Amino acid sequence: MNPTAPNHSASGQVTFLGAGPGDPGLLTLRAVEALAQADVLIADPQVLDVVRVHARAQVDTPLQASADEASKPVMPAEVSSLRDTSNLVMAAARTGKRVVRAVTGDPGLDGDVAEEMLACAAEGIVFEVVPGIAAAVGVPAYAGVPLRDAEGADVRFVDARTATDRCWAELGGSDATAVVSTTLDSVAAAAGELVSAGRKPDTSMTVTVAGTTTRQRTWNATLGTVAQVLKAAKVLPSPDGGQPVIAVVGERGAVAQRDQLSWFESKPLFGWKVLVPRTKEQAASLSDQLVSYGAVPHEVPTIAVEPPRTPQQMERAVKGLVTGRYEWIAFTSVNAVKAVREKFEEYGLDARAFAGIKVAAVGEQTAKALIAFGVKPDLVPSGEQSAAGLLEDWPPYDAVFDPIDRVFLPRADIATETLVAGLIELGWEVDDVTAYRTVRASPPPAETREAIKGGGFDAVLFTSSSTVRNLVGIAGKPHNVTVIACIGPATAKTAEEHGLRVDVLSPEPSVHKLAEALADFGAARRDAAIEAGDPVTRPSERRPGSRRRRATP
16 A cells, blocks of 8 residues: 555544654654554644654644644643544544544553543544553663563552552552652652652662653662752752653662663763754764764754856756766765756656766765665775765776766866866866855754854864854854864864864764764763763853863874
């Protein structure tokens, strides 16, 4: 069945879908498939942004707000509409729509969802359940707290908001590991209930807020000290009753071993907000790499791409490509692929026009853009992904084996001459063609500009001198607490000329090596804080006026 054009029954269908505790990567494959087939998406505000990216562009999201939007004041009528999800689900299903009802965690643990299922059953509406990872299980795993030890200790789950005196008494009289769902404001009260019911005050306890997300934070305490630990951490009561937390209480040592097992919060860039001066398309693999280090990438384009002022040169080159003028075509950027592809479409051509022509790509991202176009590159650098790396692998012209000695090089108007000079030295003739122009992008939103200038970002990755100049030009100079990472000496020099102090220098001119170098910097910074007995903080959490340390070479 085509997921973009789902079939409908007369009464529709409802999928009750568990979206997990927060990490988008915890969605199941079945959940992603169901979301791609949905006509209507009705989601808890906390997980709307997690699930919406997997839905079709045409999906209807009636009266839905994301977690951020839901925090804004709304009129009473709007509140009523947002809460009456059962009526929304039923109304959509009655019209023959395929409805996905997405909830936080697992739908089997949500009493309200059970009522919605019963309503569907009563009307004869077909429904299915896609389980999700429950917060009570997923959050401890991300906090580094195994719920069972080698001896197979019992595990009991309790929701402090609905727990009865009998429930607390049973927990207090056992030595089972207790997983308590509560709020940050009420966790000390839950600890007090356990102590009153018979648990020892020195029983180990962990408290995790925003579990499985890069905002996650976990505190180690005991039942008797949790109130003081949270007070020392300056966790203040909140007007809305407190953030949801998962607390784990155990007497067998698993809780106490969290320092050795905390794999998520100990990532080298955990929680770092990293500015990437590139478009989302250009930054895709780099952002994925940053996420693997625990960072939160924020892409801000600093350049915009426009057609060349005089398109005739590009038109002649494309016609020459079709008529056999070239032996090779070399793509040095994703934008170059896009420019040629658009010109092909203008002439009614497709990837078949590359038949008989050797194709080179400067790196993996450019190669992926070509493959998406239907062209498999013949040459991608085996080493450094740059013009220099491409030249290392480029074969010299051979009059015997190469019937044509000409290379088509579509590129930006500000590209360097390195590749052209290198190809000429190898014996090739080069048609160096301006395929697109790069101009300074529009300024980012005011909120982003303030974060850049006010120290809201922990680091910024500069991948070229132009990204330095353009970012400063459209958004202002990054704050002095922000870690500055540069891809090479030339970029670093430009950053210093703009009054920025460079903390991290990539060992190679590669965006992935640059991200790796930033991760090494973050890990060294974290280790130094732990060794000194200081709390591990992000650069943006430094106090104003604190002295800035230079990166160790």
